[in-house]
Amino acid sequence: MTSTDATTHREVNPRTSGPGRLIIALYAVFVVGSLSRAGFQIATRFHEAPLAYTLSAVAGVIYVVAAVSLALRGPRAWWVSVVAISTELLGVLAVGLWSVLDPAAFPDATVWSNFGRGYLYIPLVLPVLGLWWLWSTRPARLAR
Known part of the structure; x- marks a missing residue:
């Protein structure tokens, strides 16, 4: 098999095509934004709002897991994505309600x-x- 054949028969990750690219890009932006902001706030004024800054750092870590797992292939990465993004949704709803x-x-x-x-x-x-x-x-749908 030539290198051209190998690249044309390479397994493609369906989560990284179409809307998946935009979703992964948004997660990457939120990784940078939330972790850099939380890191700065924790380093310079943690005493002012420790709960808020810690929650922003936790959100950033969840965004990292979501972005990386979305970009990876396979059913295990799919499940990690489901858990990370579900945790994120629960966090947004819980912290959002708490803050209101x-x-x-x-x-x-x-x-x-x-x-x-x-x-x-x-x-x-x-x-x-x-x-x-x-x-x-989802993997079951792709196997059909």
């Missing part, structure tokens, strides 16, 4: 506070899109 009901607990915003209002609600919409995309590219 008890604003004093969040003297500074997190990625997920107020359901991601400070990020144009993308943190609320992104996991829904991510789960939809995972469902569309």
Whole structure:
């Protein structure tokens, strides 16, 4: 088999094509944004809002797991993506509700506070899109 044949018969990851590319790119942007912001805030003024800054760092780690697992092939990576993105959705809903009901607990915003209002609600919409995309590219469907 020539190198050309090898590249044309290479297994393609369906999660990285079409809308999947945009979803992965958005996760990558949120990785950089949330981790850099949380890192700076934790390093310079953690005492002002430890809960908010810690939650932003946790969100950033979840975004890393989601972005990497979405980009990988195989059923295991698919399941890691489902768990990461489901955890993200639960986090956005829980922190969003908490920050609305008890604003004093969040003297500074997190990625997920107020359901991601400070990020144009993308943190609320992104996991829904991510789960939809995972469902569309689930391994059982691809095996048919």
